[in-house]
Amino acid sequence: MGLKSKAVLSHGAEASLLIVDFYGGEAVLKIRKPKTYRNPVLDAKIRGSRTVLEAKLLSKACRAGVNVPALLAVSKKKSAILMEYVRGNTLAEMDDDSLRSYAADIGRFFGLLHANGIIHGDATLTNILLVKGSLFFIDFGLGEFSHGLEQRAVDLNLLFKILRALKPGIYDEFVLRFKNEYMQSIGREEGSKVFDRVEQIGLRGRYILERREKNAGTDFSYE
Amino acid sequence: MESVVSPSSYSQQSDQMDKALIGIESTAHTFGVGVCSLDHEILFNHCSTFITTEGGIHPREAARHHANQAPRLLKKALDFMDSSRLQLVGVSVALGPGLGPCLRIGAVTARAVSLKFGVPLLPINHSVAHIEVARKFSVTGDPVTLFVSGGNTAIVLFSADKYVVMGETLDISVGNLLDVLARDMGFGYPGAPRLLELAQASTNFIELPYSIKGQDVSFSGILTHSRKLLSKGIDKASLAFSVVETSFSMLTEAVERVLAFSGKKEVSLTGGVARSRRLSSMLEEMCRERNTKFSVVPPDLAGDNGAMIAYVGSLYYPYNYKIPVEQSFVRPRWRIEKVYIPWRQSWV
Numbered sequence: 001m002g003l004k005s006k007a008v009l010s011h012g013a014e015a016s017l018l019i020v021d022f023y024g025g026e027a028v029l030k031i032r033k034p035k036t037y038r039n040p041v042l043d044a045k046i047r048g049s050r051t052v053l054e055a056k057l058l059s060k061a062c063r064a065g066v067n068v069p070a071l072l073a074v075s076k077k078k079s080a081i082l083m084e085y086v087r088g089n090t091l092a093e094m095d096d097d098s099l100r101s102y103a104a105d106i107g108r109f110f111g112l113l114h115a116n117g118i119i120h121g122d123a124t125l126t127n128i129l130l131v132k133g134s135l136f137f138i139d140f141g142l143g144e145f146s147h148g149l150e151q152r153a154v155d156l157n158l159l160f161k162i163l164r165a166l167k168p169g170i171y172d173e174f175v176l177r178f179k180n181e182y183m184q185s186i187g188r189e190e191g192s193k194v195f196d197r198v199e200q201i202g203l204r205g206r207y208i209l210e211r212r213e214k215n216a217g218t219d220f221s222y223e
Numbered sequence: 224m225e226s227v228v229s230p231s232s233y234s235q236q237s238d239q240m241d242k243a244l245i246g247i248e249s250t251a252h253t254f255g256v257g258v259c260s261l262d263h264e265i266l267f268n269h270c271s272t273f274i275t276t277e278g279g280i281h282p283r284e285a286a287r288h289h290a291n292q293a294p295r296l297l298k299k300a301l302d303f304m305d306s307s308r309l310q311l312v313g314v315s316v317a318l319g320p321g322l323g324p325c326l327r328i329g330a331v332t333a334r335a336v337s338l339k340f341g342v343p344l345l346p347i348n349h350s351v352a353h354i355e356v357a358r359k360f361s362v363t364g365d366p367v368t369l370f371v372s373g374g375n376t377a378i379v380l381f382s383a384d385k386y387v388v389m390g391e392t393l394d395i396s397v398g399n400l401l402d403v404l405a406r407d408m409g410f411g412y413p414g415a416p417r418l419l420e421l422a423q424a425s426t427n428f429i430e431l432p433y434s435i436k437g438q439d440v441s442f443s444g445i446l447t448h449s450r451k452l453l454s455k456g457i458d459k460a461s462l463a464f465s466v467v468e469t470s471f472s473m474l475t476e477a478v479e480r481v482l483a484f485s486g487k488k489e490v491s492l493t494g495g496v497a498r499s500r501r502l503s504s505m506l507e508e509m510c511r512e513r514n515t516k517f518s519v520v521p522p523d524l525a526g527d528n529g530a531m532i533a534y535v536g537s538l539y540y541p542y543n544y545k546i547p548v549e550q551s552f553v554r555p556r557w558r559i560e561k562v563y564i565p566w567r568q569s570w571v
Contacts, residue, residue: 013476013483037475037508039468041428122437124484142437158437 003029003082014141019085027072028086030054030141032079047079050141055081057118057140064116066109067136086138088131092124092166100170100177105135107178110156111185113137114194119144119151123159125166153197156182160198240310244540245300245336246533247314249329250321250349251374252280252413254289256300257530259537261312263359267303268523268530269296275412279402286324293332300529311336313545315345315536317352319554321374326553334548343545345536346554348562349527351386354379355538356531357493357520366518367487369478369506372494372526373398373413376474378438378481379559384568386559389481390438397470398496400442404449404466408459419499422467425460431469438480440473467501475505482515489516495526538566 006026009017015032032047034040055074058081062068070084091099091106106128113120120127121142129136144151164171183191241260248255248270255270273280273288304311316333319326337344353375354368367389368379376397378390395403398415405414408421429452432444449466453459478490490510492503497520510517524531542565 013479035472035476035509036512037505038472039428042430042433042468042472045430046433126484142435154436 003027005029015079020082022072022082026085028069028083030081030083048076051079051081052076053145054140054143057143057145058083060116060145061113061118061137061140064112064118066112066118067131067134068140069136069138086129086131086136088129088136090126091128091130092126094125094130096167096170099167100174102130102135103174103177104181106159107181108185109135109137110159110178111182111191114147114152114155114182115186115190117145117147119146119155121155123155124162125159149193149197152194153201156194157198157201240308242312243304243309244313244315244345244533244536245297245304245311246347246529246531246536247297247316247329247333247336248349248352248527248529248532249289249293249325249332250317250319251325251527252285253527254292254296254328255527255529255532256296257528257533258300258304258309259530259533260309261537261540263534263537265524265530265534266307266309267300268528269299270528271296272413272526277406277411279406279412282322282324285322286328289325289328293328296529297332297336311340311342313343313345313536313540314340315347315532315539316551317349317532318346318551319349319557321349321553321555323553323555326555330551330553334551337548344548344551345539345544346546346551347532347535347539348557348559349532350375350377350379350559351562351564352531352535353493353520354386354491354559355535356524357491357497357518359534360520361489361491361518362516363487363489365487366489366491366516367478367481367485368491368493369474370494371397371474371492371496371502373402373415373496375494376440376442377559378478380481380485380487381564381567385564386562388559389485390440390477393436393439393441394443395446397440397442397474398494400446400466400470401496403446404453404463407450407453408463413495415496416498418463419467419501421460422463422501425458425464427458427461427464428468429457429461429465431465433469433473435473435477438477440477442470442473445470467499471499471502471505474502475509478506479509479513482513487515489518492517492519493525494520497525498522542566 003020005018005020007019009019015030018029019026020029035043058068058071069086073082127139243258243260246257253270253272258267259265271292273285314333314336316329353370370377374396376392377388379386379388401415401418405418410417431448434441434444490506503519507517
């Protein structure tokens with residue numbers, strides 16, 4: 001793209017993020033490098049389609065009123081996206097009390113994303129930044145466009161799964177506050193359907209006793 | 224059982240004899256008996272796999288197969304111990320997860336051994352056995368493990384005091400995908416090895432649903448789409464090639480993501496599908512790019528076997544971990560997170 005790379009921001013599993021010069025300022029260039037282990041046809045398809053999709057998601061999210069890095073340029077051929085450089089700390093670095101205080105905001109933004117047919121796809125704590133008091137959503141690399149119940153629930157389930165594992169102390173309260181605002185944002189009827197599905201997904205993994213007990217009404221008492 | 228086990232020196236106390244455990248595996252299609260010494264050396268590993276000419280495994284038929292094979296294999300193991308002058312100090316058995324009717328055959332066999340020779344019965348989690356027997360051959364001792372078999376697809380790592388599933392299939396296992404598709408193509412069970420062989424005969428890539436959600440994968444879309452293509456008369460080799468490339472790429476990508484956020488420095492591959500050279504080479508390539516070590520379980524310990532059960536028994540043995548015969552129920556849905564792993568506790 002003829003851009004001068006100044007520094008490497010990160011090397012993720014999916015892509016590398018470079019900080020580049022952009023009209024005297026700084027921008028982020030996200031490049032999906034070829035995966036040599038993958039069949040080249042498959043690899044090119046995956047990288048190209050994910051790049052284009054991510055760019056579309058970013059621009060749609062921005063228009064929906066969710067804080068995301070502004071989209072500057074896209075190249076399907078190079079599997080690269082040029083975007084605004086957003087500086088901030090991730091939610092993963094935040095202490096429990098502050099995280100709890102942002103639960104409602106996070107819920108509202110997810111409601112807004114979902115209401116606009118945007119699924120983030122990788123809702124981890126490291127993909128939400130706090131920038132001067134407002135939340136920014138980054139990395140839509142695994143996202144998709146969908147109004148589907150399942151997709152929405154899977155999206156939320158990932159966030160809840162991580163919170164349950166990493167922040168067990170605030171989990172219940174976080175989900176409660178999140179849920180309230182999410183419902184406000186997307187509508188009570190839609191919202192409850194999504195949360196019902198989240199509960200179902202939790203029971204879907206292999207060898208889950210509760211599912212058996214729920215479905216068959218049998219008593220399994222070996223654990 | 225009584226009639227095939229002749230009284231001998233199996234459990235007689237003697238300082239000159241090396242101590243060993245018997246391990247019994249019967250969670251699915253394979254009945255296996257293994258022997259492992261207390262210093263963790265695998266000495267004996269024999270098994271018999273229930274094979275069908277067409278169709279998949281019926282739990283009851285597999286269990287019948289196991290019941291028929293159990294006395295012969297057990298006698299073989301006991302004879303081996305006798306001739307190697309090994310003293311039996313315990314019997315470990317895979318109580319789950321797996322198919323109930325099959326598990327019961329292994330449990331009954333193990334209980335009989337425990338009662339007959341007065342040795343402790345050690346309940347082993349089948350998944351832990353696959354992971355641990357692969358870890359025996361690992362470089363760093365703390366890998367991210369990809370466990371892939373006919374019944375399982377899971378990405379597991381050790382965290383704090385237990386094994387944790389970081390990614391898994393949301394529907395069918397990768398082995399199940401390959402087996403079912405192979406069956407539709409007219410191969411019997413287990414068909415996966417033949418499908419993998421057929422895949423090498425083509426390089427024609429057909430696009431299939433590539434479904435990865437976070438660190439979880441979903442294979443049912445590939446199966447549905449492949450069946451549709453198959454019914455339209457698509458070239459089987461091309462389809463096999465594309466299914467293998469797509470599903471293994473998904474697994475490799477999911478493992479890479481777990482590596483990225485866990486910071487672990489090794490990938491260990493285990494389970495029946497670990498025999499696939501293509502899967503190994505993909506993971507190895509990914510690991511090389513990330514400066515990460517890669518190790519794979521030896522082929523004879525990849526599929527279900529009794530040796531890995533005996534081996535985990537030898538890990539538990541110093542911790543006096545055992546279960547009374549009357550409480551040794553099978554556990555068809557025994558999640559790995561629930562398993563006590565004393566040998567990896569830092570405070571031990």
